[in-house]
Amino acid sequence: MTYPIDAQCSLFNRYRILFAASLALCSVVGPTSIAEEPQAQNSPAWKKHTINDRSPFEAVGVADFNGDGKKDVFSGDSWYAAPDWTQHKVRNVPPGTNPQYHEDFADAPLDVNGDGRVDIVTCAYFSRRIAWVENPADPTKIWAEHDIDTPGSMETSYLLDLYGDKTPVLIPNVGGQVLLYELVSMGPKVEWKTRKLDPKGAGHGVGHGDINRDGRIDLITPNGWYEQPLDRSSEWPFHPEFQLGTASIEIIGHDFDGDGDTDVVWGMGHDFGLHWLVQSTDAAGNRVWTKKDIDTSFSQVHTLHLADFDSDGEMEFVTGKRIYAHASEPGATAEPCLYLFKFDRKKSEWKKTTVYRGDPAPAAPINPEQRDALKDFRPGSAGTGLQMALQDMDSDGDIDIVAPGKSGLYWFENPMK
Helix, strand or coil, X not given: CCCCCCHHHCCCCCCCCCCCCCCCCCEECCCCCEEEECCCCCCCCCEEEEEECCCCCCCCEEECCCXXXXXXXXXXXXXXXXXXXXXEECCCCCECCCCCCECCCEEEEECCCCCCCCEEEEECCCXXXXXXXXXXXXXXXXXXXXXXXXXXXXXXXXXXXXCCCCCCEEEEEECCCEEEEEEEECCCCCEEEEEEECHHHCCCCCEEECCCCCCCCEEEECCEEECCCCCCXXXXXXXXXXXXXXXXXXXXXXXXXXXXXXXXXXXXXXXXEEEEEEEEECCCCCEEEEEEEEEEEEECCCCCEEECCCCCCCCEEEEECECCCCCCCCCCCCCCEEEEEEEECCCCEEEEEEEEECCCCCCCCCCHHHCCHHXXXXXXXXXXXXXXXXXXXXXXXXXXXXXXXXXXXEEEECCCC
C-alpha cells in the first residue's frame, strides 16, 4: 500500500515539571542567545506567490489531486490546480459559531479508499467531527464527505506513520482527550480504528518524537509524553515530566543540539513565546529537562513544522504568527510573519531567518469582535493558520512553504536552488 504524505506530516524525519520520583526536577534558565540571520550578500530572499489572497481558511494540504503530475493545493472549500492556481470549489465549509473561524481545521492529503486518487482528511472545532473528503473521478466536481467520528472540539490534526509500517495514523488535538485514528482498511469498506490513551496528558497542543531513543515514535503533549510500547496493543505509559502551557501543534521532538538525546520545541499558541526543553541526564541517569527561550518577539505561535530547508543534512523548523488565533489576544494586530529557526551547534545559539514579515493591521477595529483579517491587514499579508505544507512546489530540489491563514493563501519559494 502506498499513499502520499505531505511533508508537513513527514514520517521519521520530524521526529508538571519533572515530578516522578525516578526523574530529576526540571530547571529553568535564561534565554538561549539567538542571532537573526540577514540574507547573505547577493543571496535572494524567499519569494511570496499568491494562490488566493481572499481565502480565509487556516488549513492546507499539497498533493496531485487531478493526476497531471503537478503539486496542487487544497484549502478549505477548494483545491487549486498548479501551475496557475485555477480554483475549483468542491465542498461547502460554513463559518463556525464564531464567524471569525471556518469549519476546516485540517486538510491532510491521503488516498483513504485506495482508488489511486488523493482525498482529504479533515476535522472541525465547532461541529466536533473528523471526516474524509472523497476525490471523485472528476476532481472538479463536488467531493463527498464521509464522517469518521465526532470526538469533540479539535484545534487541528495531522497524519503520521506513527508505527513505521506505513499505517496512516491521524493525530487530532481533541479537548480533554488523547486519541489516535488508524486507517486499518481502505477497501472494500474504509475502516478507522480509534485508540484512546490515558487523558492525563490532554491539553492544547500535541506532537511527536522519539523521546527515549528506543527507535519508536512517542507522543508529546503539554503535560508530558506517552511512550510507544513495543506491542502497539499495550497501554502507552504516560510520563508527566513537564508543563508546556497552551502549546503549538505540532510540538516537535528532535535532537537539535546534536548531543544524542531528543529535545522538545514548542510555541505558545495564545501568547508570546517560542521555547525549547533541552534533555539531559543527571548523575543517576535520570532525565532532566531544562527550559530555554528561543524567541519571544511574536505571538500566537500555533504551528511548527520540521524539515531540512537548506539541504545541509540538519533539520530546521518553520513557524510564524497565526493570524487572529484569537483577535483579542496580545499581539493579535502586530505584523504577520514566518521564520525559520536553526540551531547552530558550534555556537550553541539559534539562528533566525525571515521568510516573510508584513505590516501591522492598520485598520483593525478597537473591538476585537469586529475584526476581520481580510479587511484589517494589508492585501497580500501572509501568516500561518493551523497548518503549513512543506513541499518542493517548483521541483527545483528544495523545500518550499505553503501557508494558509485568515488573511489569504500563499506559497513561499525557497531561494536555496
